[in-house]
Amino acid sequence: MVTKVxxxxxxxxxxxxxxxxxxxxxxxxxxxGDVLAEIETDKATMELVARGAGVLRKQLLGEGxxxxxxxxxxxxADADEDISAVVDGAGTKAAEKTEGAAAEEAAADDKAEAxxxxxxxxxxxxxxxxxADAHDEGASPGGARGEDTVQREPAEAEDGEAAGRxxxxxxxxxxxxxxxxxxxxxxxxxxxxxxxxxGSGPGGRIVKKDIERAAEEGAAAAGSARASAPAAxxxxxxxxxxxxxxxxxxxxxxxxxxxxxxxxxxxxxxLLELRGRMNARLExxxxxxxxxxxxxxxxxxxxxxxxxxxxxxxGDTIERxxxxxxxxxxxxxxxxxxxxIRDADRKGVADVAREVRELAGRAREKKLKPEEYQGxxxxxxxxxxxxxxxxxxxxxxxxxxxxxIGAVEQKPVVVDGExxxxxxxxxxxxxxxxxxxxxxxxxxxxxxxxxLEDPMMMVM
Amino acid sequence: xxxxxxxxALNQALAEELERDPDVFLMGEEVGQYDGAxxxxxxxxxxxxxxxxxxxxxxxxxxxxxxxGAAMVGLRPxxxxxxxxxxxxANDQIVNNAAKLHYMTAGxxxxxxxxxxxxxxxxxxxxxxxxxLEASYAHFPGLKVVVPGTPADAKGLLKAAIRDxxxxxxxxxxxxxxxxxxxxxxxxxxxxxxxxxxxxxxxxVSILTHGKMINVALQAAERxxxxxxxxxxxxxxSLRPLDLDTVIASVxxxxxxxxxxxxxxxxxIGAEIVAQVQEHAxxxxxxxxxxxxxxxVPMPYSKELxxxxxxxxxxxxxxxxxxxxx
Numbered sequence: 001m002v003t004k005v006x007x008x009x010x011x012x013x014x015x016x017x018x019x020x021x022x023x024x025x026x027x028x029x030x031x032x033g034d035v036l037a038e039i040e041t042d043k044a045t046m047e048l049v050a051r052g053a054g055v056l057r058k059q060l061l062g063e064g065x066x067x068x069x070x071x072x073x074x075x076x077a078d079a080d081e082d083i084s085a086v087v088d089g090a091g092t093k094a095a096e097k098t099e100g101a102a103a104e105e106a107a108a109d110d111k112a113e114a115x116x117x118x119x120x121x122x123x124x125x126x127x128x129x130x131x132a133d134a135h136d137e138g139a140s141p142g143g144a145r146g147e148d149t150v151q152r153e154p155a156e157a158e159d160g161e162a163a164g165r166x167x168x169x170x171x172x173x174x175x176x177x178x179x180x181x182x183x184x185x186x187x188x189x190x191x192x193x194x195x196x197x198x199g200s201g202p203g204g205r206i207v208k209k210d211i212e213r214a215a216e217e218g219a220a221a222a223g224s225a226r227a228s229a230p231a232a233x234x235x236x237x238x239x240x241x242x243x244x245x246x247x248x249x250x251x252x253x254x255x256x257x258x259x260x261x262x263x264x265x266x267x268x269x270x271l272l273e274l275r276g277r278m279n280a281r282l283e284x285x286x287x288x289x290x291x292x293x294x295x296x297x298x299x300x301x302x303x304x305x306x307x308x309x310x311x312x313x314x315g316d317t318i319e320r321x322x323x324x325x326x327x328x329x330x331x332x333x334x335x336x337x338x339x340x341i342r343d344a345d346r347k348g349v350a351d352v353a354r355e356v357r358e359l360a361g362r363a364r365e366k367k368l369k370p371e372e373y374q375g376x377x378x379x380x381x382x383x384x385x386x387x388x389x390x391x392x393x394x395x396x397x398x399x400x401x402x403x404x405i406g407a408v409e410q411k412p413v414v415v416d417g418e419x420x421x422x423x424x425x426x427x428x429x430x431x432x433x434x435x436x437x438x439x440x441x442x443x444x445x446x447x448x449x450x451x452l453e454d455p456m457m458m459v460m
Numbered sequence: 461x462x463x464x465x466x467x468x469a470l471n472q473a474l475a476e477e478l479e480r481d482p483d484v485f486l487m488g489e490e491v492g493q494y495d496g497a498x499x500x501x502x503x504x505x506x507x508x509x510x511x512x513x514x515x516x517x518x519x520x521x522x523x524x525x526x527x528x529g530a531a532m533v534g535l536r537p538x539x540x541x542x543x544x545x546x547x548x549x550a551n552d553q554i555v556n557n558a559a560k561l562h563y564m565t566a567g568x569x570x571x572x573x574x575x576x577x578x579x580x581x582x583x584x585x586x587x588x589x590x591x592x593l594e595a596s597y598a599h600f601p602g603l604k605v606v607v608p609g610t611p612a613d614a615k616g617l618l619k620a621a622i623r624d625x626x627x628x629x630x631x632x633x634x635x636x637x638x639x640x641x642x643x644x645x646x647x648x649x650x651x652x653x654x655x656x657x658x659x660x661x662x663x664x665v666s667i668l669t670h671g672k673m674i675n676v677a678l679q680a681a682e683r684x685x686x687x688x689x690x691x692x693x694x695x696x697x698s699l700r701p702l703d704l705d706t707v708i709a710s711v712x713x714x715x716x717x718x719x720x721x722x723x724x725x726x727x728x729i730g731a732e733i734v735a736q737v738q739e740h741a742x743x744x745x746x747x748x749x750x751x752x753x754x755x756x757v758p759m760p761y762s763k764e765l766x767x768x769x770x771x772x773x774x775x776x777x778x779x780x781x782x783x784x785x786x
Contacts, residue, residue: 181745181746182715183746184743200785201747208715
């Protein structure tokens, strides 16, 4: 009797496996249950066990080669049985599949974009190397096979890494997301991205409690500026399955949104002066405002005047948000979260400052409520305090843009024909080209620069 | 309120309806002189006489047909089958005549007949005498089907069935006849056909069921409560007409359901309910709908095998845990 040896899903999140070592050779006797090979998956190295008895007639996958889950990678049969049918069919498939996998993923991205805005949202989430490494230790699926189809993986959940992992966890080889109908509805109602949520149900199915957990942990707040701090390897190392998974997710985050970047440099002399005067008045109340608070206010005011930028791509339409809610990127222990200052255009700078301080504090303690980090219409990320002069941030879908604020530097500039030293600051805007064209973005930045250089213009 | 047995509740329903309407009569094997094979018709022959309580030979097809003929000319017969297994012999009369006469005669004839008797398994009655056939009768348009699981439901539903102008199949249970419960004493206590009842309120999972399985469901719910799972038990009571609204309301509340039935799974009542629930409450489902039913074998004679074949509290709890991802 012929038994096909398949690349099995040795973990619910596995999409492909790399054959590390064959533990049985062609011609060896096989009993059901014998360990045939060691397979490296996205999580760990696991044993592949024989599902039938006979002789290992053919190894169709070589050591070091990779195959998709489901591919036939070997044949067990009686010594004299005709296995040509299996070998001819399967041999090519294993190879095709590994090549085809890349094409399929690209196609899946395109499909995702065309299909449904909810699905097309970039998984800008937990793609940083640190998080992935924590997984190595945290995730121990134990005795791979014989494992119940109901997978738990609470370790991942606690890390708060639900985001990135979710892309693999809940999508099967064909890129289909598994989620119960209820979970889909709840995710849509709450504006959560299913791609960013890990499923605890069988086969990685996302179910109601995963949605509730994701909402609590803020998995939906896809960190945008994470890309600014990549975990780079110093030497040339063969890419492991895990690293491949991280890479794939990063591409998914940038891929769907056609992004371009615009940079301006503003003279912030008057802005700094304004800050000084404001703080003098606020001292009595024991409060302070920072340059960033003023920048947030200026951004909100500029957005109010440029509703075409304060918008979102919805597939058939562009939704222009009626209100201005500015997301402020806050660095926390594990990474990044973006609490939202609602109606920032209608709040005074002091109020904005107070709110940013309060939300950032709670963000660092991981005590933000979902409504506090969801619903931004535009985001701002500032790395000036780290000395970064200029950088590009990744857009937080479904927003259409994000500002990357650099450090304020004293620079020599030419004013009225003379060289003088002025405080200058660079702002780079990432724009979703489906919503914002070059000229539109440029006009917005011109307004913003006007507000930064001459804050009085905000009240004109 | 009086606490009486299911058997007494049926007896009262029959007596009250016989008293109320002179066109009502009871016919079947052993219903008269023997006081009923299960004593459901005890004392009725004495009280109402031979014209109203009619003993028949062992000929289900024959007396089912007699009843249908009587119904067509204006009487209101209650035909008792000693068990529903025996009624299989009368199926041609039930499904081809009773179910279809009104339709095929463009309403010129009605068939206000009730067919009643015990359904499903008892203890070691073996393959041919343990079948739960509600699914096969519910299949036919033209038949109404009710499955009372408590004494109160038995009385209210039987009275409603007798008063109904359409053929009604009433499926009781040998293991239910001794069950005690509170029953309203009002002579006009009637439970309308097509109304389900939530027998136990809960919020975590819906156990949908009918007939004698209510007890299994309630026991499962008790044990689950000890494990901090609050199960809701919905008793359909009426298979045709079906109260889908109550079922959907329950599933929308709990987001997951298990159908528990005595009969087989393939094409069972559970299969129909699951189909309708997924159609009408799709976006509320957090898990697939599961069914717990008799193992797909003819009922074994052996005591131990029979226990294993019947749907149990354990299997019900297991199904609930699966839909709860526990």
